[in-house]
Amino acid sequence: MIVSELEKSGTQPPAVTPRSMRVVTNEIGKDLDQFGAENTHVVKQIKLLAINALIEAARAGEAGKGFAVVANEVQRLAQAATDMTVQFQRNVLSRIGLSRSMAATLVEEMEGVRLSDIAQTLVQLIVRNLFERTADVRWWATDSALWEALQDPQPQRLAFASERLGVISRFYTVYLDLVLTDRNGRVVASANPAYHRRLSGADLASDPWFRAAAALKTGDEYIVDEVKASAMHDQRSVLVYATGVREGGRLDGKLLGTLGVYFDWQNQGQAIVDKEANLPSHVVERTVVMLLDGANRIIACSDQKRVFSQFALSPPNGLTRGSYYSKDGTIVAFAKTLGYEDYDGLGWYGVVVQQTETDDMIRDALRLK
Numbered sequence: 001m002i003v004s005e006l007e008k009s010g011t012q013p014p015a016v017t018p019r020s021m022r023v024v025t026n027e028i029g030k031d032l033d034q035f036g037a038e039n040t041h042v043v044k045q046i047k048l049l050a051i052n053a054l055i056e057a058a059r060a061g062e063a064g065k066g067f068a069v070v071a072n073e074v075q076r077l078a079q080a081a082t083d084m085t086v087q088f089q090r091n092v093l094s095r096i097g098l099s100r101s102m103a104a105t106l107v108e109e110m111e112g113v114r115l116s117d118i119a120q121t122l123v124q125l126i127v128r129n130l131f132e133r134t135a136d137v138r139w140w141a142t143d144s145a146l147w148e149a150l151q152d153p154q155p156q157r158l159a160f161a162s163e164r165l166g167v168i169s170r171f172y173t174v175y176l177d178l179v180l181t182d183r184n185g186r187v188v189a190s191a192n193p194a195y196h197r198r199l200s201g202a203d204l205a206s207d208p209w210f211r212a213a214a215a216l217k218t219g220d221e222y223i224v225d226e227v228k229a230s231a232m233h234d235q236r237s238v239l240v241y242a243t244g245v246r247e248g249g250r251l252d253g254k255l256l257g258t259l260g261v262y263f264d265w266q267n268q269g270q271a272i273v274d275k276e277a278n279l280p281s282h283v284v285e286r287t288v289v290m291l292l293d294g295a296n297r298i299i300a301c302s303d304q305k306r307v308f309s310q311f312a313l314s315p316p317n318g319l320t321r322g323s324y325y326s327k328d329g330t331i332v333a334f335a336k337t338l339g340y341e342d343y344d345g346l347g348w349y350g351v352v353v354q355q356t357e358t359d360d361m362i363r364d365a366l367r368l369k
Contacts, residue, residue, distance in 0.1 A: 036089050043081045050075035112323030115333030115352045118277055120321060123291060123337045123350030126272050129174070130239070131343040133263055134222050137241045140168060141219060141259045142249035146180055149189060150245055150256035158188050165191035176230075176238055176264040180245065182257040185210045192233075199232055204260075213242035213258040219251035224346060227265050227299040228308075237266040237299075237307075269300035277302075277352070286355040294347030313351065330355050 053071035060067070140146070149161035165178040169191035177199075178191040185205030190196060204210045212223040225240040242260040246253030273289040290301040296313050298306050313334060316324050320336035333352045337345030 032092060036085060039081070039085050039088075043078050043085060046078040046081070047075060050078060111331060111356070112333055115331060115354060116321055116323055116335050118279075118289075119333050119350035119352050120335035120338075121350070122272055122276055122289065123335060123345070123348055124340070125276055126269065126291065127337045127343065127345040127348065128340045129268070130224075130241075130263070130345075131340040133174075133239075133241045133261065134224075134343055136172070137222055137243050137259060137261045138219060140178070140261070141243050141245045142251075144249060146189075146245050146259060147247065147249050147253075147256055149180070150182055151247060153182070153188060161189040162191070162196070165189055166193070174264055174268055175261055176233055176236060176266075177262040179204075179260045179262065180257060181210060181260070183214065183255055185214070185258075188257070195233055202232065209240040209242045209260055210258055213244055213260065214255065216244050219244060219246050219253070227269070227293060230262065233262065236264070237269070239263040239265045239269075265299070270304070273300045273302045283354070288353040290351045290353070292349040292351055296349075299348075311351065313349065325356075 050071050053074065054068055057065065057068035057071055143164060145157075145161050145164040149157040161180055165180065169175050169178055176192065177195055179187055179199060180189040181187050181204055185203055185207070187199045187202045187204060190199045209223060209225040212225075216223065222241055222243040225242070227237060227239050229235040230238045240260045240262055242258055244255045245257045245259050247256055269291060273291060277287075277289045279287055279289075288301065288303050288306075290298050290303075290306070290311065292311055292313065293299050296311050298309050298311050301307050313332070314324065315322060315334060321334065323331055323333040325331055331354050333354070335350050337348045337350075339345040
């Protein structure tokens with residue numbers, strides 16, 4: 001067996017994949033094709049020899065009669081070998097041909113399905129995580145320390161609001177910061193002491209997340225900004241969830257300000273593409289794992305140089321999950337988020353791009369010649 005020979009040599013056998021099985025099946029098919037062709041050639045030669053023997057036996061007259069019997073038997077055996085060759089080609093080679101076709105189909109179907117499953121798992125993992133952020137921001141916006149500080153902005157109340165945000169941040173390590181603004185967009189409290197000085201009194205009135213949050217009608221609603229670098233946080237990538245802080249903490253209360261929670265996308269998003277795909281080491285170097293937002297912008301990528309660039313995702317027939325092969329043979333597997341509970345997932349995609357193994361690479365690994 002191939003694996004046994006590799007193990008004897010101390011060489012690690014390659015992973016069993018539809019693609020490697022196809023190569024092995026093709027090699028078996030080639031060997032059988034060659035065997036059939038060589039066998040047919042040998043039988044033809046035997047027939048010619050038998051015919052020549054009969055001719056020579058006829059020329060020898062009585063002396064050649066015994067040899068003619070042998071020549072006839074050789075010819076009969078050659079015909080039997082011909083019949084067996086025809087049967088071999090009809091049965092075995094046709095079945096090998098069918099196996100080749102099935103192996104090729106399995107490569108396209110199973111290779112794509114496996115990678116699409118990974119893409120779906122990754123995007124669902126982060127979307128489920130972010131669903132919880134939608135609950136966090138709406139819940140914390142009702143905290144009395146926050147609305148009381150906005151309703152009566154005395155120094156001690158504002159300090160307590162920052163302290164309260166700091167406590168929340170300390171236990172929820174997925175956040176880079178939590179920021180409280182008044183209704184004009186001025187920052188009055190924040191959670192992360194590393195950015196206090198920079199944020200204190202900062203004007204966020206022009207920030208998209210503040211404008212969107214200030215326009216919400218009730219405390220049941222929330223907004224999500226796009227993944228981007230935060231100028232207030234050393235250009236670290238963040239995803240802001242925000243809602244209004246309302247009088248008395250009531251869902252229908254008068255708007256007093258806003259609460260923005262800065263999800264630490266740089267760490268959390270990168271961890272998804274770097275660790276959660278859990279690819280074998282020999283596959284990692286030829287695979288790129290990424291998350292795309294609803295505009296096909298790369299928001300997390302195992303190749304970090306590609307973050308925030310566009311990816312030309314081309315789903316065949318408008319599919320939201322599947323795979324396709326690019327012109328260079330690279331397989332692109334994709335899956336759109338299914339959302340989670342009442343969170344639609346923002347139209348994000350998980351994508352796995354993998355440079356497939358060539359047949360020559362597999363042959364070398366299996367020592368097929």
